[in-house]
Amino acid sequence: MSSDTLNLFSFRGNTRILHLTWLAFFITFVAWFNHAPLLMAISESLSLTPDQVKTLLILNVALTIPARIVIGMLTDKYGPRLTYSLLLAAGSVPCFIFALADSFVQLALGRFLLGFIGAGFVIGIRMVSEWFPARQLGLAEGIYGGFGNFGSAAAAITLPTLALLFGGDDGWRWAVGLTGAIALIYSFIYYASVTDTPKGSTYFKPKKSGAMAVTSPGDFVLLLLMKIPMYAALALLTWKLSSGVGMITGFWAAVIYCALALLYALDAMKTFSINREVFSNPPAPIHRYKFKQVAVLDLLYFIAFGSELAVVSMLPLFFSETFDLDPVEAGLLAGTFAVVTLAMRPIGGLISDRWGRKPTLLVVTLGLVLGYFCLSTIDASWPLYLAVCAIMLCALFVHAGTGAVFAMVPLIKRSLTGQIAGMVGAYGNVGGLFYLTVLSLVSYQVFFLVIAATALLGFAATLLLEEPRGHMAEVAPDGSVTLIDVA
Missing domain, CATH: 1.20.1250.20 (MFS general substrate transporter like domains)
Structure with a gap:
């Protein structure tokens, strides 16, 4: 190692x-x-x-x-x-x-x-x-x-x-x-x-389970705010099953909406129970982490992976309708967007290792803004090869972005890495659902512009991100403190 x-x-x-x-x-x-x-x-x-x-x-x-x-x-x-x-x-x-x-x-x-x-x-x-x-x-x-x-x-x-x-x-x-x-x-x-850790290493666990722990009152409020879109996504799925395909009746949809609201309230109460001490006895500075780091990564994965899910789903139809291709040809061309993930996700992580997490995320997010804006201008007047090149270029930034996000996720708080990864990953699915819903309401051109606009918001949020430096501290079961290098 x-x-x-x-x-x-x-x-x-x-x-x-x-x-x-x-x-x-x-x-x-x-x-x-x-x-x-x-x-x-x-x-x-x-x-x-x-x-x-x-x-x-x-x-x-x-x-x-x-x-x-x-x-x-x-x-x-x-x-x-x-x-x-x-x-x-x-x-x-x-x-x-x-x-x-x-x-x-x-x-x-x-x-x-x-x-x-x-x-x-x-x-x-x-x-x-x-x-x-x-x-x-x-x-x-x-x-x-x-x-x-x-x-x-x-x-x-x-x-x-x-x-x-x-x-x-x-x-x-x-x-x-x-x-x-x-x-x-x-x-x-x-x-x-497999084993959870290399021989001789300690597997650090959170002191309490049932909700994510934060280390300041402001972070507690931000955590509750960041939970809302996930519940809203489940409400949107319910709406699709009710109004979209008619699998459930309006009555049962209303029941599910009420259940989601109740679950959010219970979730907030459990989160407060886990984090009660931060209001009266916050942890020592060495044990704190900034939840804003998680919130920004949530948004970036919402954009990168969410747009990936949506674009992969719609590209065959986009090619077929825009360039009058048969389904097989359209499907093969659309596959170019997904296939580069094998190379670009590791490359996004590698660039983050070499040149820094924040600079990499800034570059790939700006690339998403420009890439999706470019895709919004594609129409039947474009040569087909040029449209494919534009889509593949945008895909490079999309997949590099997903790699760059998770190059930083494990460097925030080791004992909470599973929960942080879970929340960031969930935001990717929320993003996919959001963009697909937008697609059902607008034209392809507006769809790509919406992604570009959210990517611009993500670029602004990335400016608030802090590059991991120094060490993060974790407490072993025997009470000793271990410093883990994050640089």
Whole structure:
């Protein structure tokens, strides 16, 4: 761990942990998106209506926002080894439910529950941060995120082929069930193959669990404010299921809205209970961290990953309608936006390691402003090759931005890394839902301009960010204080 060079071809020490962990993330994404490339076969097999297909797509992300918060807390409390293993094993169950479903209700239940496996990303952020020093952390987290995130593309490439190999009307069932079996088997492999920390290192846990701890009254208020968009996103999902596809009635939508308001109130009360002491007896300066760092990273991931989710979803239709392409050609060209994540997410982390977290985030966020503004000007008069180049250039900043955000997340407060990663990750899903909702209301050009405008807001917020310097302090179970280098 003393070397500045990260040898990806090694399977020893911390690199071994990195490979095992990104593979766990990869498998969770294959399972999470195992339905997408098979939707046509599933729809024909069970005679689904277009509205039911749309409902399955919505349900697939419904649980992911709260799940990332919950999984972050569990990771900090019980460690990434146990949490990842249990998530993989538990995530196999809804895969089997979905594969065996013979009605829309059963499909919907499996899809809804599978949203939880989408929270696996959060666990690996903590695991990688335990095994790599600050000077390598951005690259390591970028490799973890980029390689793991490719699981969704791998599902799209391999699962239709597997369904054809199995053959018959039930080919899709065998393909989906296989992803569940792989997740279940790997849960045992992962548990037997990793440890939470290197030998001799301490795994620092938060003193209290149930809500994120902050270290000042102002941070407490900011934390409560930053929770609101996550609850609002769940309310928006409810509205989509009610008014958009009619899966639930207006009465039950109203019940869910009231339940969300009650949950927020209970969440605020629990957060106050955890942080009561900061109003009367704040921690010593050495133990404080600034929650504004988390808030800014929330916003940046909302923009970077949120726009990635939205743009990947709409690009095939955008190409088809703008340049009058057939669906296959449009899909292939749209794939260029997603494929660069393998390289650019690690590169975003590497640049952060070499030239600083804040400068990197400022550059990539400004690139997002200019990139999405450029995309807003694309129309049928553009040469197709030039439009593809503009989209790929914008994609470079998008994926580098996601890598740069998580190059900084683990350097704020080690014992809370799971919760911080969970909140930042959840904001990415909130961003995707927000941008897709905007897309349903406006033209493509206005959609890209809205993303550019929020990126400009993100650039301004990044000016408030502070570059990690010196050390962060953590208290061991025996009461001793350990200083962890973050420079």
